[in-house]
Amino acid sequence: MQEPQKSLIQAFIEGGWLVPLIGASGMIARILSSHERITAGLLFKRIPAAAISSAIAWYILEQTPIDSLYKAVIYGIVGVISPEVIDGIVRIAKRASNNPGRFIPWAGPNQQQEGDDKDK
Numbered sequence: 001m002q003e004p005q006k007s008l009i010q011a012f013i014e015g016g017w018l019v020p021l022i023g024a025s026g027m028i029a030r031i032l033s034s035h036e037r038i039t040a041g042l043l044f045k046r047i048p049a050a051a052i053s054s055a056i057a058w059y060i061l062e063q064t065p066i067d068s069l070y071k072a073v074i075y076g077i078v079g080v081i082s083p084e085v086i087d088g089i090v091r092i093a094k095r096a097s098n099n100p101g102r103f104i105p106w107a108g109p110n111q112q113q114e115g116d117d118k119d120k
Contacts, residue, residue: 008062016055016058019054019055019057019075020051020052020054021051022054022072022075022079023050023052023054023075023076023078024047024048024050024051024054024079025076026050026075026076026077026078026079026080027046027047027049027050027051027079027080027082028047029080031043031047046082046083049083049086050078050079050082051079052082053078053079053082053085054075054078054079054082057075057078058075061074
């Protein structure tokens with residue numbers, strides 16, 4: 001008889017909560033090794049963003065059958081590069097909102113809305 005699969009919340013409580021700490025640690029290492037001027041604003045923005053990004057990566061990779069060591073490395077890397085990843089996602093979303101037809105074929109400007117042909 002198979003054991004029931006753990007819920008993600010239960011898995012997070014049992015050990016997933018460490019992942020945001022790994023991401024935050026990666027960002028702290030980046031900040032400490034950087035030549036940028038360190039400000040309180042920088043710390044309060046980047047460290048929580050790295051922790052949240054790593055937690056999202058945990059939710060994505062939790063059920064993926066790869067070795068735990070590789071997952072831990074991924075979580076740390078996501079924490080280190082989280083500002084660039086978030087900026088990239090925002091840029092893509094802005095481009096998509098400016099020209100949705102480029103990303104979603106049925107949302108292009110040449111597509112008629114339902115009921116448009118009835119008015120003509």
